[in-house]
Amino acid sequence: MKKVFAVLFLVMFSVSCAWASEPIKVGQIAAVTGDFAAYGVAEVESVKIAVEEINAASGVLGRPLEIIMYDCRTRQEDVVNAARRLVDQDKVSAVIGPNGSGLCIAAAPIFNRGKVPQIGTLPTNPLVTVEESGKVRPYSFRICFLDPYQGAIMAQFAAINLRAKKAALLYDVSSDYSQGQREFFIKSFEETGGKIINDEGFRGEDVDFRSQLTNMKDSDAEVLIFPFMGKSLPLAVKQARELGIEIPIVGGDGYGDFMWEICGETLRNTYWVTHVDRYDPALKTFFDKYQEKTGTECQEFVNAVLAYDCVYWLKDAIERAGSVEPEKIREALEQTKGLKLMHCTLTMDEFHNPEGKEGVVLRCDPEERKSLFFTKIKPE
Amino acid sequence: MQFTISTLFQQIINGLSLGSVYALIAVGYSLVYSILLFSNFAHGGFLVVGGYACYYLLTQWGYGVVISMTGALLASGITAVLTEFSAYKPIRERTPITLYLLIASMGVNIIIENLFVVTVGGRVKALPQNTFPTGVFNLAGGVTMSASDIISLVTAVVFLGLLQLFLSKTRWGLAIRAAACDIRTAGLMGINVAFLISLVFFVAGILAAVGGIFLSVRYSLYPQLGSITTKAFIAAVIGGLGSLPGAVVGSLILGLAEMLTAGFISSQMRDLVVYSLLVIMLLIRPAGFFGKKINDKI
Numbered sequence: 001m002k003k004v005f006a007v008l009f010l011v012m013f014s015v016s017c018a019w020a021s022e023p024i025k026v027g028q029i030a031a032v033t034g035d036f037a038a039y040g041v042a043e044v045e046s047v048k049i050a051v052e053e054i055n056a057a058s059g060v061l062g063r064p065l066e067i068i069m070y071d072c073r074t075r076q077e078d079v080v081n082a083a084r085r086l087v088d089q090d091k092v093s094a095v096i097g098p099n100g101s102g103l104c105i106a107a108a109p110i111f112n113r114g115k116v117p118q119i120g121t122l123p124t125n126p127l128v129t130v131e132e133s134g135k136v137r138p139y140s141f142r143i144c145f146l147d148p149y150q151g152a153i154m155a156q157f158a159a160i161n162l163r164a165k166k167a168a169l170l171y172d173v174s175s176d177y178s179q180g181q182r183e184f185f186i187k188s189f190e191e192t193g194g195k196i197i198n199d200e201g202f203r204g205e206d207v208d209f210r211s212q213l214t215n216m217k218d219s220d221a222e223v224l225i226f227p228f229m230g231k232s233l234p235l236a237v238k239q240a241r242e243l244g245i246e247i248p249i250v251g252g253d254g255y256g257d258f259m260w261e262i263c264g265e266t267l268r269n270t271y272w273v274t275h276v277d278r279y280d281p282a283l284k285t286f287f288d289k290y291q292e293k294t295g296t297e298c299q300e301f302v303n304a305v306l307a308y309d310c311v312y313w314l315k316d317a318i319e320r321a322g323s324v325e326p327e328k329i330r331e332a333l334e335q336t337k338g339l340k341l342m343h344c345t346l347t348m349d350e351f352h353n354p355e356g357k358e359g360v361v362l363r364c365d366p367e368e369r370k371s372l373f374f375t376k377i378k379p380e
Numbered sequence: 381m382q383f384t385i386s387t388l389f390q391q392i393i394n395g396l397s398l399g400s401v402y403a404l405i406a407v408g409y410s411l412v413y414s415i416l417l418f419s420n421f422a423h424g425g426f427l428v429v430g431g432y433a434c435y436y437l438l439t440q441w442g443y444g445v446v447i448s449m450t451g452a453l454l455a456s457g458i459t460a461v462l463t464e465f466s467a468y469k470p471i472r473e474r475t476p477i478t479l480y481l482l483i484a485s486m487g488v489n490i491i492i493e494n495l496f497v498v499t500v501g502g503r504v505k506a507l508p509q510n511t512f513p514t515g516v517f518n519l520a521g522g523v524t525m526s527a528s529d530i531i532s533l534v535t536a537v538v539f540l541g542l543l544q545l546f547l548s549k550t551r552w553g554l555a556i557r558a559a560a561c562d563i564r565t566a567g568l569m570g571i572n573v574a575f576l577i578s579l580v581f582f583v584a585g586i587l588a589a590v591g592g593i594f595l596s597v598r599y600s601l602y603p604q605l606g607s608i609t610t611k612a613f614i615a616a617v618i619g620g621l622g623s624l625p626g627a628v629v630g631s632l633i634l635g636l637a638e639m640l641t642a643g644f645i646s647s648q649m650r651d652l653v654v655y656s657l658l659v660i661m662l663l664i665r666p667a668g669f670f671g672k673k674i675n676d677k678i
Contacts, residue, residue, distance in 0.1 A: 038503045
């Protein structure tokens, strides 16, 4: 009899041990292939690094984190499928990613219906966390600032730092991200007394922008505004310079170091509003680690840094919630205040957006072949 | 919208340069169509193979431009022949219905695209900056032409000229023309049809590789690059599927139509106009400008 008890005790002990160390399942959706592939790969790698660090240091609530990653192929259909799998089959506690606004907006109804909190890494459109009616989406969060914010920074930078009065704008008609930035750029730029003298669109998969750029060339614009991302961005810069357009180009956070490979020195005189200063000393350890783990330099650094910080934000929320229940995590995320992360101090506003973040403006230096810190701007 | 002569010239140059790239691809389509009477949608895949082969020969193995380009042409040519052997030939031997070939070619295209996604990743690549001459030439009145425009125009002309010579002056060219008229009779006249078909695929593969290299120079390289061939296909249809001069004319018309629409009407209307052009063409002249016979266009 004693023996039986001993065995039973052992079994129970080992089972409870197993429970205690059962991993916390966290979903990740990233665009590992398709148009945003470069950004998505960087996110996957940096999330891995953060999770390894956290698990090496006793995990969260004494349990390791386990990432379940799905590739959304930069397509809204695939995002929806990935979100369904994470919510219905994998039953994760929370989800990190995807990065694009269109992708997050497509997935939002599924997470909000399934009541699983989701943190977008780099979706900057307002509708990511707020429905069109103005109601906050309770389970949608983001770590980055918004297009109005970004559009306003671009407008302020063009009007004040570059002293431009007339701007020409090229944007992607098929992208929420691009539409949002365009709209808010125009609004803010016109508020400063500036004029948009050329407003041209293209469609997402286009690779040739020369006819639009030719029209801009013949206008007397003082600055070109490129609020879009992906491979269109370097191609548009290169084609603009090839057409002999030499005025400054200002763009948003679509900038990535991969653009140098395509553009080379045609990136001269371009400025990019972004979230993170690449050469901030606080980030050096992370970038070194990234290089060591992946064997490549971290080119899409904004995505990498924000995705990395998402993991630590989630860790903090789970710890404050004291639970892995999605509902409790959601509440904790909403109440985030003054959380010190690697790239910023994070406070959530009532619309699930970070409050009062500064935008960084980078300037491309063709001699060093990199983008250097130019100035910081906080829109009024 | 202000209208100046220099803008018009610039848009025409833009259109011709885009059209010349379409032409290289469209001719490959038309060549295969003229013999086998089906649209080989795997052509986009061959193009991607050529682009990546050139990229890796240049960057990983450090070969010069000439060797890398030759290697890329061979790689695409061989891929095309292998595709013919492994996918199309078995189907052709079983059924005369070309629709199956069309579907198989779409499958091959997706397979090639995804092979690259899986092996080299989806990241956008660019051929090294110093591979081809870069620079911008200022023509009169502020009109500019980039070195890559000139190179792609010249290459398109050279390769299409070579193809024309091959088809009109050589015995195998004659055989291909005979097969284009009637492949069964050509076979009965003693032409080795199996070899002929491989040869056609090889030539089409080479043209695809040239297109692929130029697309990667102008627009960068990524696994979905082949999707641009949809436009080349439309150009081939407008010109008359199966007709090589038709493919060239159709491509130039399409390139000009795209650029002029985007420049003078509205950039958002570009694809609307292009696809409307296709529909109108099919309504008025189903065989295109130069197509001889009206077949099922699949």
